[in-house]
Amino acid sequence: MKVLVFGQSGQVGRALAAQASLRNVDIVQHDRQAADLSDPARCALLIENTDADAVINAAAWTAVDAAEEAQEKAHVINADAPGAMARAAAARDLPFIHISTDYVFPGTLGPAWKPDDPTGPLSAYGHSKLAGEVAVNAAGGSAIILRTSWVFDAKGKNFVTTMLRLAESRDTLQIVADQHGGPTPAAAIADACLTMAETLLNGPGKAGVYHLTGTPDVSWADFARAIFSRSGHRVTVQDIDTTDYPTPAARPLNSRLDCTSTKAEFGIERPDWGAALDQIIKEIQS
Template identity: 65%
Template sequence: MKILVFGETGQVARALAVAGPAHGITVHTLNRTQSDLSDPAACAAAIMATDADAVINAAAWTAVDAAEVQEDAAQIINADSPGAMAQACATRGLPFVHISTDYVFDGTPGAPWTPAAPTGPLGAYGRTKLAGERAVLDAGGTAVVLRTAWVFDGQGKNFVTTMLRLSETRDALNVVADQTGGPTPADAIADACLTIAQKLLDGIGQGGIHHFSGTPDVSWADFARAIFATAGRVVTVTDITTADYPTTAARPANSRLDCSSLTASFGIARPDWQAALDRIITETQP
């Protein structure tokens, strides 16, 4: 089996390149030079020309704050291009897996979000990602939109690497404690995407929207404490509110995702983020 992946340097795209051989899958990643996500027609052309058996879109505009002032550009990358990819996949009869986000919800405190829960993005990033979901599903092919949250690995720009970097020079940090979600290892997302693509190709599983995030759900502050404890860093974490840490774009307070449909349809369980964190710290710390 061969899979075409949009994205090369992002956390999930890197993980897909590594995970492919373990699944017996050849993964061909496309960088910006090979397929510019700001050009929907080029994205579609890459799919029309591929000999891959399935396509995964692991690329996106992820600069949440910048999207507030560059929404038109984010719209092309997060919505127009995925829609063009999905249409090309539908034309070719190729399964398509598209990664989306918890930011499509308004973050109202309460139960974990189900795939069918009403959406209500708080900002431009969420709006463009929601538009991308709709474009993918409207294309009419065999597709899964996989919403995830709080992605981390040991290399990219993410909460884990940021906390570890700050702990090198700081012994106390203020961290937001009124936002909760499930930290999700990038390699677990890669494994899930590959499994979904394989099963869709085999005619197994239900297309549409599914959720995937790590367990257990925690606050950013408690996640930070776990990072420091795992790394053996002595850093005092003080809980603060979202209002104490203003950002250009609003963040959802409740990013918890109900992942039961993914388990029922594809047999994929939520990953243990602490186990992944243990492994990452072991691999990256001197």
């Protein structure tokens, strides 16, 4: 299988490249200049001219707070570009996998969000990602929207690398304890995307919206404690509420996602974020 991937420099994009040799998959990636999501027509043209068998969009505007002041730019990258990609893929009957986020939900306390639960973004970022989902669905092709949350790897700008950096100079940190979700290794998302693309190549019957997050669900504060404990850093975590740490964009209190249908349709289990965290810490420390 040959896959055209958008998002070369992102966490999932890097993981897809790493998975290629393990899965006997040929990954085609372009740099940010060639695959500029602020130019949706250019992205569509890459799909129109590709000889790939499937397309994965792992690129996005992910600066949640900055999106509040740059809503038009975020909308172009997170909504207009995926829509143009999905239409181009549909025109060529190419499977299209698009990565989305828990931020499309209102984040109110309760059970884990199911794929068909009503959406209700709290932020400009969430609104732009939901608009992207709508555009992908409207394209009418063989597409999967994969929602995830709290993504981490060894090299990206994420919670794990931030905590490890702060641990070098701090012995006490205040971390939000009333937001809960599933930390998700980028490698697990990449593996799931490839499995889904392979499945759609055999037929569009399993197209739709799915969820994938790591297990077990945890608060940011408890995730931080696990990072420090597993990395050998003696940092005391003080629990605080979301209201004690105001940000330009509202954060969901409940980022838990129900992944039942992902397992049922594709046999994909929720990844153990603890095992992945151990590997990533070892990679960083070595």
